Amino acid sequence: LSTNDGSGERQQLMLTLAYDGRRFSGSQRQGSRRTVQAELERAIGALWEAEAGTVFAGRTDQGVHATGQVASTADLRPDLDGRTVRKALNVRLPADCAVTRVERRSAGFHARYDATWREYRYRVWTGPRQPLIEGLVAQRERPLDVDAMRAAAGLLVGTHDFAAFAGGGEGVPWSERQREPRGTVRTMFRSGVRTLSPWWGEAAGGTLIEIGVAADGFLPRMVRTIAGVLFEIGRGERPVEWMRELLVGRDRRLAGQTAPADGLILWRVGYPGDAMPGSDPDAQVGQ
Amino acid sequence: LSTNDGSGERQQLMLTLAYDGRRFSGSQRQGSRRTVQAELERAIGALWEAEAGTVFAGRTDQGVHATGQVASTADLRPDLDGRTVRKALNVRLPADCAVTRVERRSAGFHARYDATWREYRYRVWTGPRQPLIEGLVAQRERPLDVDAMRAAAGLLVGTHDFAAFAGGGEGVPWSERQREPRGTVRTMFRSGVRTLSPWWGEAAGGTLIEIGVAADGFLPRMVRTIAGVLFEIGRGERPVEWMRELLVGRDRRLAGQTAPADGLILWRVGYPGDAMPGSDPDAQVGQ
Numbered sequence: 229l230s231t232n233d234g235s236g237e238r239q240q241l242m243l244t245l246a247y248d249g250r251r252f253s254g255s256q257r258q259g260s261r262r263t264v265q266a267e268l269e270r271a272i273g274a275l276w277e278a279e280a281g282t283v284f285a286g287r288t289d290q291g292v293h294a295t296g297q298v299a300s301t302a303d304l305r306p307d308l309d310g311r312t313v314r315k316a317l318n319v320r321l322p323a324d325c326a327v328t329r330v331e332r333r334s335a336g337f338h339a340r341y342d343a344t345w346r347e348y349r350y351r352v353w354t355g356p357r358q359p360l361i362e363g364l365v366a367q368r369e370r371p372l373d374v375d376a377m378r379a380a381a382g383l384l385v386g387t388h389d390f391a392a393f394a395g396g397g398e399g400v401p402w403s404e405r406q407r408e409p410r411g412t413v414r415t416m417f418r419s420g421v422r423t424l425s426p427w428w429g430e431a432a433g434g435t436l437i438e439i440g441v442a443a444d445g446f447l448p449r450m451v452r453t454i455a456g457v458l459f460e461i462g463r464g465e466r467p468v469e470w471m472r473e474l475l476v477g478r479d480r481r482l483a484g485q486t487a488p489a490d491g492l493i494l495w496r497v498g499y500p501g502d503a504m505p506g507s508d509p510d511a512q513v514g515q
Numbered sequence: 516l517s518t519n520d521g522s523g524e525r526q527q528l529m530l531t532l533a534y535d536g537r538r539f540s541g542s543q544r545q546g547s548r549r550t551v552q553a554e555l556e557r558a559i560g561a562l563w564e565a566e567a568g569t570v571f572a573g574r575t576d577q578g579v580h581a582t583g584q585v586a587s588t589a590d591l592r593p594d595l596d597g598r599t600v601r602k603a604l605n606v607r608l609p610a611d612c613a614v615t616r617v618e619r620r621s622a623g624f625h626a627r628y629d630a631t632w633r634e635y636r637y638r639v640w641t642g643p644r645q646p647l648i649e650g651l652v653a654q655r656e657r658p659l660d661v662d663a664m665r666a667a668a669g670l671l672v673g674t675h676d677f678a679a680f681a682g683g684g685e686g687v688p689w690s691e692r693q694r695e696p697r698g699t700v701r702t703m704f705r706s707g708v709r710t711l712s713p714w715w716g717e718a719a720g721g722t723l724i725e726i727g728v729a730a731d732g733f734l735p736r737m738v739r740t741i742a743g744v745l746f747e748i749g750r751g752e753r754p755v756e757w758m759r760e761l762l763v764g765r766d767r768r769l770a771g772q773t774a775p776a777d778g779l780i781l782w783r784v785g786y787p788g789d790a791m792p793g794s795d796p797d798a799q800v801g802q
Contacts, residue, residue: 293647358615
């Protein structure tokens, strides 16, 4: 088979993945647990009839969803077009995980190392409990001050030491961030808060709020910690300035509670040449 | 207890309900099966510490969702405010069903007989399979011609004999419609098709289509039969004019396949004084 791009190595497939995180023990392979990577590698292996390795652009925890996760894997079947590969993988994947796009990349492509930014969105509904978004959007009845949250979120834009927002909770070792060669400094390209029209009908007494963040990288649990901080500010328990104090203080113990996983979505991963996510707070859902 | 409105009878509670229809055997009580009515009456009974009867505005089949179902029940606790009743019921209801609003009505109020219109929405995504909407939006990869569907849907507005769109499928006896005193004639106030921005991110190669219908009443499976007809027209297998032929022919056997339950949502129920649903196809989601 001439399965190469002229360099003597196999081309890579870039797979865009969407999943409902509720029944996965996160994205990354962990022994025999049900993870997105394990399911994907099983599906690719069945299609290639060979063992398949994958690299994921971002790590997501249990209960965290994705609409734009990216995985790369060696392309063992350059004779198949992308649509055929997508459909063949989807019939082999469970209902809560799907490949939404398949593109070919050069042999050197690496989903994680080549990514230049990641975008996450965190959604919370403040209103009467809504069964149609159960597990897919965080829900809490107490209203939140969107303007205060937006002002605080804006303080994160730029290059900062995000040590105050790293780790926390069980299962994520505190030492994770020390393994990162660049420590806890990241560049946040976008950090905003907006309201969306609820897609499930009557908005009786509630507001759908979306926190959107895009950065060159995120520390473990960073988005959920930011969301937890924004909730405290939104409830009026802390002033907007608290966000700046946390950035300066660089102490995770000060940042309070991590927001629950169900509101979090890995939205998109950017590669060289992709347009950076806009920060227009009035943009419509899905744009 | 002075639990009456002066007429000597108990006031009624009007409960707005939302549910995820997937794990319910429909809305209406059916022996020991898990239905929305059974769960609601159990919750009310536990709260009142007395047996509770309810009336539902609309009947929904297994797998059909609701954001604006309405139920009425006698108010045995006029000392509690609506918010307290709502919260007390929600802690007693399962996660896939919730009361989103509680209002008081006079003793004569009847959720079904007093309703002047019902609005349903049917949603279908034509694109790569999306796990985050699995079971909540119908999914099919083949594209649909939205303009043709919209033209055909518009033909339903007005007072017509909808016999061609009644019943079908197992479990709904053909005789259902004969029990209706007014036969199969209904007045359709609104019937439209529009596209929505997908709320789950990247719209890679797909379109989110919503069929919206509002009428003074619907025959069993009528919305799903209309959706099935619109899909055939949208796929180009039938001309727009077929819709008119079906209305005139009044024969259910001609209308083809019933669309699956997962795309259907009982959106709202209208009572005297409520504004009729608008027909603006450019309106945003949730409005």
